[in-house]
Amino acid sequence: MHSPVLEVKNLAVEFGSGAGRVRAVDDVSFDVRPGETLAIVGESGSGKSVTALSLLRLVPTPPGRICAGEILFHGEDLLKASEASIRSIRGNRIAMIFQEPMSSLNPALTVGLQIAEPLQLHGKLTWAKAFERARELLGKVRIPDAARRVNAHPHQFSGGMRQRAMIAMALACKPNLIIADEPTTALDVTVQAQILSLLKNLTKETNAALILITHDLGVVARYADRVCVMYAGRVVESGSAQDIYANPQHPYTLGLMASIPRLDQEAGQRLTPIDGQPPDLAALPKGCAFEPRCRFAMARCRRERPALESQGGRHYRACFADVSC
Amino acid sequence: MSHAEPVTTGAPLLRVSDLKVHFPIHDGVLIRRRSGSVKAVDGVSFEVRKGETLGLVGESGCGKSTTGMAILRMTPLTGGRIEFEGQDISGLGARKMRPLRQRLQMVYQDPYGSLNPRMKVGDIVGEPLVIHGVTGTQDAYRARIQELLRLVGLRPDMAERYPHEFSGGQRQRISIARAVALNPSLVLCDEPVSALDVSIQAQVVNLFQELQERLGLSYLFIAHDLAVVRHVSHRIAVMYLGRIVEIAPRDMLYREPLHPYTRGLLAAVPLPDPLAERTRVHEEITGEPPSVVNPPSGCHFHPRCPMAMPICAQRAPELTAIGNARSVACHLHGAAPALDGQAAA
Amino acid sequence: MTIALDRPAASRPRRGSATMKFIGRLFREKPLGAAGAVIFLVFLFCGLFADVLAPYGYNQISPINRLKPPSWQFLFGTDNLGRDVFSRCLYGAQLSVIIGFCAAGLATIVSVVIGVVSGYIGGRFDMIVQRMVDAWMSFPDLIVLIVVVSVVGPGLLPIILVLGLLLGIGGSRIIRGATISVRENMYVTATQSMGASTFRILFRHILPNVMAPVIILFTTRVGFVILAESGLSFLGLGVPPPAPTWGGMLSGSGRTYMLQGPWLALAPGLCLTFVVYATNVFGDALRDLLDPRMRGTR
Numbered sequence: 001m002h003s004p005v006l007e008v009k010n011l012a013v014e015f016g017s018g019a020g021r022v023r024a025v026d027d028v029s030f031d032v033r034p035g036e037t038l039a040i041v042g043e044s045g046s047g048k049s050v051t052a053l054s055l056l057r058l059v060p061t062p063p064g065r066i067c068a069g070e071i072l073f074h075g076e077d078l079l080k081a082s083e084a085s086i087r088s089i090r091g092n093r094i095a096m097i098f099q100e101p102m103s104s105l106n107p108a109l110t111v112g113l114q115i116a117e118p119l120q121l122h123g124k125l126t127w128a129k130a131f132e133r134a135r136e137l138l139g140k141v142r143i144p145d146a147a148r149r150v151n152a153h154p155h156q157f158s159g160g161m162r163q164r165a166m167i168a169m170a171l172a173c174k175p176n177l178i179i180a181d182e183p184t185t186a187l188d189v190t191v192q193a194q195i196l197s198l199l200k201n202l203t204k205e206t207n208a209a210l211i212l213i214t215h216d217l218g219v220v221a222r223y224a225d226r227v228c229v230m231y232a233g234r235v236v237e238s239g240s241a242q243d244i245y246a247n248p249q250h251p252y253t254l255g256l257m258a259s260i261p262r263l264d265q266e267a268g269q270r271l272t273p274i275d276g277q278p279p280d281l282a283a284l285p286k287g288c289a290f291e292p293r294c295r296f297a298m299a300r301c302r303r304e305r306p307a308l309e310s311q312g313g314r315h316y317r318a319c320f321a322d323v324s325c
Numbered sequence: 326m327s328h329a330e331p332v333t334t335g336a337p338l339l340r341v342s343d344l345k346v347h348f349p350i351h352d353g354v355l356i357r358r359r360s361g362s363v364k365a366v367d368g369v370s371f372e373v374r375k376g377e378t379l380g381l382v383g384e385s386g387c388g389k390s391t392t393g394m395a396i397l398r399m400t401p402l403t404g405g406r407i408e409f410e411g412q413d414i415s416g417l418g419a420r421k422m423r424p425l426r427q428r429l430q431m432v433y434q435d436p437y438g439s440l441n442p443r444m445k446v447g448d449i450v451g452e453p454l455v456i457h458g459v460t461g462t463q464d465a466y467r468a469r470i471q472e473l474l475r476l477v478g479l480r481p482d483m484a485e486r487y488p489h490e491f492s493g494g495q496r497q498r499i500s501i502a503r504a505v506a507l508n509p510s511l512v513l514c515d516e517p518v519s520a521l522d523v524s525i526q527a528q529v530v531n532l533f534q535e536l537q538e539r540l541g542l543s544y545l546f547i548a549h550d551l552a553v554v555r556h557v558s559h560r561i562a563v564m565y566l567g568r569i570v571e572i573a574p575r576d577m578l579y580r581e582p583l584h585p586y587t588r589g590l591l592a593a594v595p596l597p598d599p600l601a602e603r604t605r606v607h608e609e610i611t612g613e614p615p616s617v618v619n620p621p622s623g624c625h626f627h628p629r630c631p632m633a634m635p636i637c638a639q640r641a642p643e644l645t646a647i648g649n650a651r652s653v654a655c656h657l658h659g660a661a662p663a664l665d666g667q668a669a670a
Numbered sequence: 671m672t673i674a675l676d677r678p679a680a681s682r683p684r685r686g687s688a689t690m691k692f693i694g695r696l697f698r699e700k701p702l703g704a705a706g707a708v709i710f711l712v713f714l715f716c717g718l719f720a721d722v723l724a725p726y727g728y729n730q731i732s733p734i735n736r737l738k739p740p741s742w743q744f745l746f747g748t749d750n751l752g753r754d755v756f757s758r759c760l761y762g763a764q765l766s767v768i769i770g771f772c773a774a775g776l777a778t779i780v781s782v783v784i785g786v787v788s789g790y791i792g793g794r795f796d797m798i799v800q801r802m803v804d805a806w807m808s809f810p811d812l813i814v815l816i817v818v819v820s821v822v823g824p825g826l827l828p829i830i831l832v833l834g835l836l837l838g839i840g841g842s843r844i845i846r847g848a849t850i851s852v853r854e855n856m857y858v859t860a861t862q863s864m865g866a867s868t869f870r871i872l873f874r875h876i877l878p879n880v881m882a883p884v885i886i887l888f889t890t891r892v893g894f895v896i897l898a899e900s901g902l903s904f905l906g907l908g909v910p911p912p913a914p915t916w917g918g919m920l921s922g923s924g925r926t927y928m929l930q931g932p933w934l935a936l937a938p939g940l941c942l943t944f945v946v947y948a949t950n951v952f953g954d955a956l957r958d959l960l961d962p963r964m965r966g967t968r
Contacts, residue, residue, distance in 0.1 A: 043522035043523055043524060044522055158613050159613075160613045161613070188384035188385055188549070188613075188614065189384065189549065189551070189590065189593045189594060190384065190589060190590060190593045190609070190610045190613075190614075191613050191614075192593065193592075193593040193595070193607070193609050193610075194609055194610075194611070197607070197609065215522070215523055216523075216595070217523070217597040218552075218594060218595035218596055218597045219595050220597075221595060221596060221597045221598055221599045221601075221602050222595035222596070222599075222602040223595075224599075241599040242599050242600065245597065245598055245599050245600075246599075246600070255524060256523060256524060257597065259523065259524055259526070259527035260523060260526075260527070260552065260597060261527075261530070261552040261553050261555065261556035262552060262596065262597060262598075263551065263552050263555060263579065263591070263594055263596060264596050264598060264601060267555050267556060267575055267576065267579070270531055270534065271527035271530055271531055271556070272527070273524065273525075273526075273527035273528040273531060274524040274525075274527070274528075275528075277492045277494065277495065277525075278492055278493075278494075278522055278524070278525065
């Protein structure tokens with residue numbers, strides 16, 4: 001098959017220094033291929049957003065620091081790349097879409113200008129050509145009346161339209177990889193469905209890879225091909241969406257599946273929550289970070305940290321316990 | 326089946342009829358003129374019965390939170406009537422309202438903003454008792470706080486700590502303990518779990534249900550997450566742009582939604598099952614919710630509605646009873662649309 | 671022990687121990703702030719007991735000892751009239767510290783009352799109050815001062831009142847802004863919806879949460895007032911000479927004899943710096959100690 005667009009190996013990111021040092025991302029590896037949608041799922045503090053930011057070396061430094069690992073984009077290690085070459089990749093070959101569409105757009109410039117800018121910068125187009133292309137792109141993300149809207153300012157757009165404009169901007173240079181960090185969390189559910197379908201279709205069309213960062217297991221099921229489940233900075237399970245949902249192998253994934261109320265099941269039954277509180281990254285246990293909340297926990301889990309191991313094929317998990325019972 | 330149908334006897338605990346909350350829009354720099362109004366809540370009617378949970382769902386800006394604030398009498402009413410425990414509270418002044426507030430409490434969305442960071446957890450939970458002068462002796466007061474903390478699944482010794490030492494889910498438990506401190510009959514919950522992590526949401530949802538069974542509480546559960554609302558509610562009202570478009574018992578609403586908006590809303594919720602999602606027909610609602618300042622004519626939903634008819638742009642449909650349990654406001658259902666030009670009732 | 675007479679006997683030792691605990695925490699967690707408090711107390715002590723501590727009178731003129739540099743006889747040297755600068759600094763502490771703290775304290779109280787009430791009530795009331803504040807602030811301070819002083823005559827009390835009011839009304843803006851942002855918090859709404867009185871909301875929920883700007887307002891005003899008084903002295907509107915104030919010493923003989931006797935300016939200048947610095951670090955420490963979120967951090 002295709003070789004991966006992006007391959008992340010043993011990535012680690014730390015925040016702070018000295019005694020207050022916190023490892024937000026620890027030994028994270030994954031890859032994503034052209035035309036594929038990889039979802040990184042996790043709760044707050046799982047390190048999913050930091051992972052996304054570190055892929056483009058956008059982790060604020062200090063206090064953050066990428067301290068280990070490799071990020072291979074078409075075989076080139078982005079962590080070793082010069083500042084100039086990473087700038088030429090950002091927004092050009094790898095594009096990013098953020099959660100908050102209002103603060104991601106400059107309120108003082110027209111939307112058209114902001115979409116045209118990367119085209120003029122990376123695509124070496126003239127301003128006139130770039131503007132023409134911006135108009136096309138706005139039509140492509142199905143903004144009604146794109147020819148007129150191209151001259152509008154961001155505040156004249158609704159939340160959903162802003163996110164469409166962000167997608168247009170991301171697609172402008174035909175990137176090989178799009179990273180979308182909770183792109184629809186701030187939007188209503190009917191708009192969320194529209195935006196994600198649009199994103200999915202457009203990436204399929206251009207054969208780009210899509211990394212979708214989210215906490216919503218429904219969104220993952222509908223749009224992702226493969227899934228990485230993160231907990232306390234580590235990948236605890238990864239595999240195809242079908243495998244993860246039909247046959248979850250990590251107690252945390254199992255717990256998540258059982259704890260969400262679902263529209264496709266009988267209503268009214270008590271949910272089975274995951275006990276305990278979210279992990280405190282500053283005081284992680286020596287063993288498995290999920291051990292304090294895990295109903296399969298054994299003595300070994302307190303002593304050692306389980307490594308990610310294959311469950312057959314491309315389904316991996318990091319756990320000692322037998323969860324089949 | 327632990328979450329059985331509630332005993333619904335007697336008069337409803339809360340009856341809201343034709344509730345209207347309009348916010349004026351002002352114009353002009355020197356002389357402020359009233360140039361119009363935002364009809365945040367525009368003629369909303371529903372009931373909450375004893376021991377029941379009524380879910381109120383809708384997208385942002387539909388007026389569901391304003392409805393909650395209006396019932397609490399925290400925002401001025403433009404019109405309509407709110408009856409709580411058989412008493413009309415829509416015209417009550419602050420002083421007359423005060424004793425009723427013991428019976429009417431609220432849990433808020435933001436677990437960080439809803440607790441005063443300078444107060445100890447015990448003082449926060451005990452504050453309603455102090456406000457209403459029902460603390461009793463020091464020992465009784467302290468014992469009550471500990472009992473409340475235990476009730477919501479916290480340790481009694483946590484009373485001496487400050488809110489910032491707790492996680493979001495624990496803070497929401499503190500908020501709930503404060504809300505039930507005075508043994509209220511109705512608790513309004515405004516998006517109480519939407520700010521929490523997925524794995525914590527279930528804990529808090531379960532706590533709400535446990536407390537309902539133990540204390541006989543009624544909830545008005547305001548939320549946008551249809552799966553959570555379905556899980557906790559006995560009946561559900563769907564709001565769109567200040568109006569209720571459909572209100573029905575839970576299973577009826579989810580199995581057979583009548584209003585096109587309800588249908589679209591349910592279709593937009595992705596199921597956590599890749600196989601089901603592959604085969605599901607995704608009937609998306611197009612467009613976005615229009616601005617509340619300038620809502621569409623007639624039925625507010627008609628510009629996005631796949632089944633819109635000419636009448637929909639002209640006249641707003643009335644909320645009409647279909648059978649004895651559900652009501653829907655749609656020209657497709659209920660009485661034949663009245664002729665144009667006839668005065669709207 | 672006199673303040674808690676009407677309290678039940680059982681709660682008295684607890685209250686005492688809470689104060690001790692607070693002082694303990696101040697020294698343990700905020701050594702710099704504790705140093706500030708100590709420096710401030712030393713100055714207050716010197717000011718209060720200047721009559722006993724000062725080796726000479728503040729206006730004891732000795733023409734033979736004009737402009738003597740610091741020595742064991744005259745710790746901070748002497749000024750152009752042969753007066754002992756050390757003694758004058760001690761007496762100055764009395765006046766300057768009184769003016770500084772009273773005027774800054776009055777200013778802070780005025781700011782808090784106007785700012786919190788105006789910000790909390792909001793609406794039309796807030797608008798009217800703020801327009802009045804605007805009007806007051808657009809009036810040149812100096813004119814107000816000159817008018818007041820020429821009517822009631824120069825002296826300690828008019829200076830404190832006028833400076834306190836002038837700064838207080840201006841500073842109310844900061845407190846109002848803080849109040850408005852605190853008022854927007856859900857816990858305020860929550861308490862209102864429980865039926866709490868306005869009084870309770872203001873004192874339990876608003877005031878503790880605007881303490882940070884209140885403390886900063888106070889500590890920055892102290893230094894400002896002491897210096898402002900010197901400006902007034904310069905115009906002849908301050909505390910009339912020969913009564914020594916640090917500001918007066920700095921701007922008077924201190925400046926005239928800067929080259930012949932630099933100690934004339936240096937001594938009151940250093941005193942001023944120490945007091946302002948001490949109040950600032952103590953204020954910062956207080957702010958952090960009162961904030962439960964800062965527990966255990968330095």
